[in-house]
Amino acid sequence: MKITNNYEGASIRIEEIDNKKNEAILSIKKEGKNYGYYYNFCVSSGDNVATIHIKNFEESSYYEKGNIPVPYIRDKKEWKKINKENFNSNDDKDIIITVPKEQEWEISLFPRYSRIDLENFLNTIKGNSRIKIKEDPIKEIVIGDKSKPTIVIIARQHPGETLSSFFIEGIVEKIIYEEKYLDNNCFMIFPIVSTNGVKNGNHRLTDGIDYNRSWAKERLPEEIEYIQKRMNQCKVKMFIDVHCDEITNKDYIRTNNKMYGQNIAGIQVLEDMGKIRRFLRALIKQRKVINFSNLTAREYVSKKYKCDNMLIELTLKEDAKEEKNKGKDFIEGVLKNG
Ligand SMILES: [Zn+2]
The missing domain is CATH 2.60.40.3120 (Immunoglobulin-like)
Structure with missing residues (x-):
């Protein structure tokens, strides 16, 4: 063999x-x-x-x-x-x-989705005049007019969470298809944050670093430094960070905006957990000690931009084929009210 x-x-x-x-x-x-x-x-x-x-x-x-x-x-x-x-x-x-x-x-373990898959996807949407795709240092998709309030969406800070990439494809396709979403919004999307981690087939870390806990550090990973620079150049209206959760059986969302109620497009919205509960959950379920001095992307953005923010955790226990449709329904649910 x-x-x-x-x-x-x-x-x-x-x-x-x-x-x-x-x-x-x-x-x-x-x-x-x-x-x-x-x-x-x-x-x-x-x-x-x-x-x-x-x-x-x-x-x-x-x-x-x-x-x-x-x-x-x-x-x-x-x-x-x-x-x-x-x-x-x-x-x-x-x-x-x-x-x-x-x-x-x-x-x-889950369908592989690398930079080549992203490239193939981007080739299917390139002709659209509302889309600008930037290459360096990471792939960035800008949809709409940058002077409008901007919704920033990121995924694959944790490289092994491949299903989030199919979810992102759904979000992008929906935005392009429903042009009304561009009346009041611009979208800035970073589909693969950890370039090296995805290339090397890592699960959570990149060069030993947890990108999601590196946003407030003195020395930032190159990709995060770039995303922050780009966010400083626009009016950030909302920040969405897509992940997968190895333990949960059901997708869930956490957000600081109570307007969404108990679910968005059928995905349950859970209350933001306090630090003690999160610490215990990580310790019991993942045998992991969280260091709270390192802010997560969402905590950092929430502090700095005072914008709406959302964390999505997709379960890895469902069939992957559904992820793209889920992404479409999700962004429709988020944008229902403008
Ligand atoms: Zn994650």
């Missing part, structure tokens, strides 16, 4: 390949002191059934006992969940995937 892990958005360590048994031992990648979560690689099984073991998943901060997610595969074009008979979480000891003979599969 052959395992490939040297392309954008791939993420796995090859520990050992036994060609006699056609068996491979792989490990998810380390991030800082802990193991990440996201994994992605390609396998070509050869003349026999291939068996793949993925180690150390239970060492991830996001691992939940008895709840190891079934990964996706892509054999030709479409992503789909791997068949149950090809996946075994082995009583939480390791993950075992069997690949029938003469198959070439890409295997991914």
Whole structure:
């Protein structure tokens, strides 16, 4: 068999390949002191059934006992969940995937979405005269007239949260299609904040740094410095930060604007949690200690611009195919009142 892990958005360590048994031992990648979560690689099984073991998943901060997610595969074009008979979480000891003979599969915890996918998407919307796309230092989509109040939308501060990219595609398509949204608003969208993290297939960190907790630091990551510079050049009306939550079963939103009530387009709006509750939740559910001296993007923006702000956490437990439609419905819900 052959395992490939040297392309954008791939993420796995090859520990050992036994060609006699056609068996491979792989490990998810380390991030800082802990193991990440996201994994992605390609396998070509050869003349026999291939068996793949993925180690150390239970060492991830996001691992939940008895709840190891079934990964996706892509054999030709479409992503789909791997068949149950090809996946075994082995009583939480390791993950075992069997690949029938003469198959070439890409295997991914969630559908891979790298800069190439973004490029392909942008090619489908480029002709529109209301859209400006900037390249450096990160991809930026500006839709509408920059002198109008601006809604800033970002995603992939945490590189492994790939589903948020499909959600962003839906948002962008909806805005372009419903031109009325541009009467009162301009949109500034940064679909992939952590360029290197996405390229390297990281889950949460980029070069050991949590981008979402770097907004108020003295030395900013280049991408965040640029986003802040751009935000200073416009009238920020709202800030939306899209994430995925490994633990939750249901999407949720947190916002400082009470006007939205209990849900936006069917996505529940939860009350902003106080620091103590957030600290405990992270400690209990993710075995993670939050350092509150580092403000999150939303906390920083809220303080500095006094604008509406929103955090969206998409569950990773639903089918990924829905994310694009969810993005469309969500932005429609947000903009219903102007
Ligand atoms: Zn996140």
